[in-house]
Amino acid sequence: xxxxxQIPALNEEETLAEAIAAIPRKIAGVTSVEVLVIDDGxxxxxxxxxxxxxADHVLQMSSHVGLAxxxxxxxxxxxxxxxxxxxxxxxxxxxxADDIPALIAPVIERRAQIVVGARPITEIESFSPxxxxxxxxxxxxxxxxxxxxxxxxxxxxxxxxxxxxxxxxVVNTYxxxxxxxxxxxxxxxxxxxxxxxxxxxxxxxxxxxxxxxYITRSIKTILRVFVIYAPLRFFLTLAAIFALPGIAxxxxxxxxxxTDGGAGHIQSLVLSGVLLAMATILFAVGILADLIAAxxxxxxxxxxxxxxxxxxxxxxxxxxxxxxEFADAS
Numbered sequence: 001x002x003x004x005x006q007i008p009a010l011n012e013e014e015t016l017a018e019a020i021a022a023i024p025r026k027i028a029g030v031t032s033v034e035v036l037v038i039d040d041g042x043x044x045x046x047x048x049x050x051x052x053x054x055a056d057h058v059l060q061m062s063s064h065v066g067l068a069x070x071x072x073x074x075x076x077x078x079x080x081x082x083x084x085x086x087x088x089x090x091x092x093x094x095x096x097a098d099d100i101p102a103l104i105a106p107v108i109e110r111r112a113q114i115v116v117g118a119r120p121i122t123e124i125e126s127f128s129p130x131x132x133x134x135x136x137x138x139x140x141x142x143x144x145x146x147x148x149x150x151x152x153x154x155x156x157x158x159x160x161x162x163x164x165x166x167x168x169x170v171v172n173t174y175x176x177x178x179x180x181x182x183x184x185x186x187x188x189x190x191x192x193x194x195x196x197x198x199x200x201x202x203x204x205x206x207x208x209x210x211x212x213x214y215i216t217r218s219i220k221t222i223l224r225v226f227v228i229y230a231p232l233r234f235f236l237t238l239a240a241i242f243a244l245p246g247i248a249x250x251x252x253x254x255x256x257x258x259t260d261g262g263a264g265h266i267q268s269l270v271l272s273g274v275l276l277a278m279a280t281i282l283f284a285v286g287i288l289a290d291l292i293a294a295x296x297x298x299x300x301x302x303x304x305x306x307x308x309x310x311x312x313x314x315x316x317x318x319x320x321x322x323x324x325e326f327a328d329a330s
Contacts, residue, residue: 003030003104004057004083006074008067009050010040012091017053019089022097029108036081037091038074040064046091057081071176075165079307086160095119095157096197104159106192113164113189116150116181117157117196141222142178146185150193153181157196164189166304172224174217179225186229231293235286239279246275 005023009016016037025033036057037050041064050058059077061070071088078086085104089095095117106112121136142153154177160168167187170176184191227234249272256265 001030001084001108002032002034002082003027003085003087004034004036004078004081005087005089005100006036006038006071006078007055007089007091008038008040008070008074009042009046009091010064010067010070011042011044011046013042013045013049015092016046016049019091019093019097020050020053020055022093023089024097024100027101027104030085030104034081034083036074036078038070038077040066040070066173068170068172068174068176068179072168072170075160075168076307079162079166083165084162086162086165088156088158088160090156093199096199099157099194099196100159102194103157103196106194107159107161111190112192113161114180114184114191115159116152116191116193117155118150118152118193119155119157119196119198121152142181146182148181148185148191150181150191152193153178155196162308163304166307167300169300169303171228172221174221178218178221182222182225183229227289228296229293231289232286235282235289239282239286242275242282243279246272246279248272249275 007016007019012019020035020037023033023035027033034056035054036059037046037055039047039050039058039060041061047058047060057077059074061073065073074088075086085107087100087103089097089100099117103115103117106115139151139153143149154175156177164184167189168180168183170179170183172179181191249268253265253269253272
């Protein structure tokens with residue numbers, strides 16, 4: 001059984017070597033452990049550091065494409081390299097690599113296809129009380145939207161079985177963490193969570209510049225993914241919001257029409273007609289969106305089968321550098 005640990009990196013020359021060195025190379029139940037570094041258009045010596053630190057593979061993106069695209073390109077590259085299990089971790093060495101055996105254990109034991117490492121949020125000193133509260137709130141919203149029970153949804157320390165990895169298709173350009181959980185929940189991919197440890201934070205997050213941006217982007221991501229993977233439910237809910245007051249308005253007009261002829265209450269009838277028209281449009285949009293979602297699901301299944309069959313290189317990837325075999329040629 002082959003395990004590949006992928007590390008998305010953007011200008012991480014200071015911490016990448018430490019993150020690679022911490023990865024255990026011998027794990028019970030695994031025949032080989034390899035490291036893939038995804039260079040997301042770094043302008044420093046990230047690629048050189050990765051090669052010198054012992055990365056087995058380096059995937060260079062042609063330009064900076066963002067964390068979500070880098071993550072998905074790394075997944076596709078790991079599948080092309082024949083990985084049976086894929087572990088994703090951060091280049092800043094935030095997560096304790098010694099917990100990788102515990103992280104992949106549910107996949108090896110066939111208890112789950114996706115395992116998310118749950119950080120001790122309340123014990124992390126670098127997280128402010130506001131950030132801790134937002135982490136809990138965000139995880140609760142994701143659990144509600146996905147129908148899963150993952151306590152630390154934003155965690156990037158994860159393990160994926162080969163089949164589950166092939167079925168993931170990230171459309172968001174900001175981050176993959178929330179989207180993949182909601183997507184997996186809608187696709188009924190078995191997921192679980194295990195407690196993991198964290199190392200001392202050496203730098204602030206580069207994904208967002210402040211709490212407001214984090215909240216805004218997270219809300220947009222959750223809403224977008226929910227619309228994509230549960231469109232009928234989303235638009236029927238909106239249709240109901242418009243239809244219920246419209247029906248109530250018609251009922252009010254009929255009441256006055258029966259009692260006093262309805263004189264002076266024609267405005268409520270007009271407003272109710274507008275609301276019901278909006279509800280009808282939203283209902284029709286929901287039906288069309290549901291049909292599109294069914295079509296997209298078929299395309300994702302085809303993509304998954306193609307990924308499992310053979311190598312498919314990510315369109316953003318410029319080159320793959322294998323320092324051991326091709327160090328001189330590169």
